[in-house]
Amino acid sequence: MKIGLFGYGKMGKMIEQIAQDRGHTVVARVDVDTTDIPFENMHVAIDFSTPDAAFGNITSCFEHKVPVISGTTGWLDQFGQAVAQCETHQSAFIYASNFSLGVNVFFELNAYLAKIMKGLDQYKVSMEEIHHTQKLDAPSGTAITLAEGIIGNTNYADWKLDEDGEHIVPITSKREGKVPGTHTILYKSPVDDIEIKHTAHNREGFALGAVIAAEWIQGKTGIFSMKDVLNLT
Numbered sequence: 001m002k003i004g005l006f007g008y009g010k011m012g013k014m015i016e017q018i019a020q021d022r023g024h025t026v027v028a029r030v031d032v033d034t035t036d037i038p039f040e041n042m043h044v045a046i047d048f049s050t051p052d053a054a055f056g057n058i059t060s061c062f063e064h065k066v067p068v069i070s071g072t073t074g075w076l077d078q079f080g081q082a083v084a085q086c087e088t089h090q091s092a093f094i095y096a097s098n099f100s101l102g103v104n105v106f107f108e109l110n111a112y113l114a115k116i117m118k119g120l121d122q123y124k125v126s127m128e129e130i131h132h133t134q135k136l137d138a139p140s141g142t143a144i145t146l147a148e149g150i151i152g153n154t155n156y157a158d159w160k161l162d163e164d165g166e167h168i169v170p171i172t173s174k175r176e177g178k179v180p181g182t183h184t185i186l187y188k189s190p191v192d193d194i195e196i197k198h199t200a201h202n203r204e205g206f207a208l209g210a211v212i213a214a215e216w217i218q219g220k221t222g223i224f225s226m227k228d229v230l231n232l233t
């Protein structure tokens with residue numbers, strides 16, 4: 001498979017290493033000043049760039065009928081437009097706030113726990129995410145997906161960063177050292193706590209998941225998710 005990398009930072013470099021180990025070829029490393037992008041040589045584009053750059057990168061790929069795997073967070077106000085562009089050009093698209101197998105299992109666990117906690121009004125939910133100090137967006141994309149999983153399965157109505165309220169899932173974002181990504185969900189009552197937590201030890205799980213998604217999307221048209229790729233129930 002011939003891969004175009006959009007964003008050649010921490011994730012782009014790790015994806016290159018894992019893709020090459022799996023027998024793939026990186027045909028383009030597109031970063032902030034790249035011109036003359038060889039879209040015609042790509043079987044797939046993998047975008048891990050920045051919140052400002054992602055939408056432009058993704059839609060340029062669709063215009064050239066190149067399928068896109070995007071893990072960039074912090075640009076989702078334009079997600080609907082990206083989906084429309086993908087459909088217009090009959091391309092293929094997977095966005096995931098987190099490509100690791102472990103976090104995708106954690107998403108399922110979070111939804112299952114939320115269903116159990118619905119109506120148990122003595123418990124109040126809250127969430128904490130911790131990432132490295134270079135991270136541009138807050139809360140993390142993963143935290144937003146987790147909050148949506150709680151909201152979709154309980155009477156909580158919205159999430160807020162550093163703000164609480166009766167039907168609010170409050171999210172606290174911490175930025176510390178080189179932390180790859182830690183997410184904790186806490187249900188607290190006057191008598192006890194129930195807590196679930198995912199801790200990434202490094203970025204390999206994210207990168208491997210993105211390459212697996214790129215392999216999976218070959219020959220497909222449409223909008224998909226990591227649930228489709230991993231065949232999770």
Ligand SMILES: NC(=O)C1=CN([C@@H]2O[C@H](COP(=O)(O)OP(=O)(O)OC[C@H]3O[C@@H](n4cnc5c(N)ncnc54)[C@H](O)[C@@H]3O)[C@@H](O)[C@H]2O)C=CC1
Nearest residue numbers: 007008009010011031032049053071072073097098099206
């Ligand atoms: N979905 C997932 O599983 C994961 C998502 N991420 C997300 O991926 C993104 C990238 O993360 P990192 O690699 O850690 O960041 P990074 O800062 O190390 O790399 C981003 C790269 O994008 C480049 N860039 C800036 N403008 C560009 C443009 N117009 N076109 C192409 N590249 C451009 C930057 O120069 C930089 O090299 C972030 O949004 C992060 O939140 C990170 C890890 C896992």
Ligand SMILES: O=C(O)C1=N[C@H](C(=O)O)C[C@H](O)C1
Nearest residue numbers: 073097098135140141142181
């Ligand atoms: O910026 C990061 O590093 C990460 N970003 C993603 C997010 O915003 O959830 C995924 C992972 O947690 C690492």
